[in-house]
Amino acid sequence: MSEQYLLEMNEIVKSFPGVKALKGVTLKIRPGEIHGLVGENGAGKSTLMKCLMGIYKPDNGTILFNGKEIKNYSVRDAMNYGIAMIQQELSPVYHRSIMSNIFLGNEPKTNLGFIDWNRMKVESLEWLKKVDVEEDPTREMHELTIAKMRMVEVARALASDAKLLIMDEPTSALTTKEVKQLFTTMRKIKEMGNSIVFITHRLDEIFEVCDQITVFRDGESVGYVKPTEIDQNGLIQLMVGREIKNLYPKTECTKGEVALKVENLSMGHSFKDVSFEVRHGEILGVAGLVGAGRTEVIETIFGLHKKSSGKIFIEGKEVEINSSSDAFDNGMALLTEERRKDGIFPILDIRFNTTVANLKHYIRKSNLINHQAITADTKEYIKKLDVKTPSDKQLIQFLSGGNQQKVLISRLLLTEPKIIFLDEPTRGIDVGAKSEIHRLINDLAHQGISVVMVSSELPEIMGMSDRIMVMHEGKVTGILENKDINQSVIMEYASGIRDDFVPAETERVNA
């Protein structure tokens, strides 16, 4: 019976003070299978994987690996059994070579006990070939793209003889092309007889690459299905336990005057001659591939980078913005792309995180901070945005991604912005929270705020925007009305095949 599974986790229970994170979860993985794990943040996926890796000890339940029961083991043991985890946040040794990373802690030795660099190089080449990375193994890790680093981590797992690879959101920072490549390699690993646990928030990826899906909800496994037996809506329904009627609740609202106008804005090699305008109450989606310069454009408008030329007008008046504090003073607010890197203050509480950008409004005449007002406003926004937290004093690092994002949005709203920039507002956020954030964005537009939203998810761009600006390699290739438009048209602009703004003097012969 049990021989047919590589891994069997039965009735796993794990409690933390105050929360029952896992309430008897079952996970069964066959050899040579790509197994998708889906569920909202906080559903228990990571907790279960940490139990599997030996980071947490389950309170109850059994784990069978290769038919044998394993328990009370450490991370080291788990790796020896043949379980390896590739974290969402990569942590390679950046300033060492690829091969040193592949054999980290597992270096081949010569008879004398010295590191056998030659063997290491030869074997590294083999492993790299298996994961389709063509690189010199002596190259330093930091020179690689994120996609390649991820593949090196896979190679490292394979080199340590892992039978089961856990990949936690491996596609989150990759371009579409890199994702395709990753999937090819994943299938190849599957052919080699290894199994992969694939955790992702992008449901289309689940359907593309998985053989089997386990769905989590509130600490329970609520579904064990094949991708052929279910569709995306069915999966979402399983995940959230209710029907999400409208992931993109965009409603029409009246547009006002032009709030922000950007003229021929350039910044170094990042982008050139970007011009656009946004009206009050309008949502402008910014689409493009990773590296097209979208983030740089909004960060430059926001004063985080120095522009090399161009003009910015707010409500018809030209403004000079040299720092984020100038930007706030001019009624702008920015939600940055990487929540962990430059959004949250992880070890500080929600009150601090909510009010940090708006502190000057809490300073009394005596120069002292009005903590009561801070607490009151924080509580108000926790309620308004439905942030799920035990208290306003909770450290933000303990909230789920979606709730962290809500706190960050509260931070922006408190500054009473006229123009709000959102950079990948729903990246890494589960479906339920996603639709809430979309509803919030829609509300902002209805309040007359201009929204500029950068997103790599085309359904989000098309579902939420009034107009769509598409960028390709630092240039705007199109500004489109969001009517009768489809994904492939946007992709043509994003890849530079179409360009509405080819300047006359550089017009090519074939144009």
Place this chain on the structure above:
Amino acid sequence: MNTQAEGMQRFYKTIQKYGIVFVLLFMMIIFMVINPTFISVNNLIKIANQASIYGIMALGVTLIIIARGIDLSMGSQVAFAGLIIASLGQLQTATFKVYPNLPELPVIVPIAVGLLIATLVGATNGFFVAITGIPAFIATLGMTTILRGACLLYTKGQPVTNLVPGIVFFGESLFGIPMPVIVYMLMALLTYILLNHTRFGSDAYAIGGNVQAARVSGINVSLATIKVFAFSGLMCGVAALVFAGRVRSVHPGAATGYELTAIAATTIGGTSQTGGIGTVWGAVVGTLVLSVLRNGLTMVGVDGYWQQIVEGMIIIGAVIIDMRKNAKAN
């Protein structure tokens, strides 16, 4: 979860949060049991008095460490500021005068000039860290050497003695309480207010918590960093004043190594070297732990050499406990 377990949970949390206070009380009880005179009012005042100089320095460096910096030049800042204060506040009868023709100035002048210069030196540290981007460790290490050289140059290697009563006053007592203790308490109060109730303190937490996010949130990181270092400089100036008052003279090698005691005190008090975490009361309790330890070990007759070994172990032990606490929180 039943209520008993929750009660235990709360108990552990309290122990963790105020663990260092329990350590302090525990130490005091042990010393008291072995030698009851330890707990006499006189001895307790003495402990506080001994704690005051590096306690004041610890206040400044707490802010710096919260903003994810470090200041290794504090000892030399104390010496430099102390020399300035002393040189401008010598009695006319002094045998060696730095400024032979200087008339006796109102005591506010040497104090004000000394504090101002100390603040500027701190700001210079902050400038190097914030504007050039070199690590605080390096900037302040360089500053240490520069300042020691400046000290020697300033007095040609001589100690400055024969100070006016207005300076010596800061080493004496007021209503039975030593002035150093009074100054220390006032400075702790000032730091507490700045750290917890002003933009200045809030910015320090923000920079230490996530400097990128701070920048995006409209905080002028460079200016805030300079201010934090300048504040630490000011605290060194105040410590220098107390030093001059207590010792009644300042020499160019004064206060050597004091910065390490101050950093140790801050660390024992739970300020995290990774930034963003730290409290004033922690810095005060940490300072008292070290001071009680030094005094108590002497009172119970522990060899002076052993005292240093114990002190070192306490520092390491405190950080181990602290890191475990923070790890658990994650």
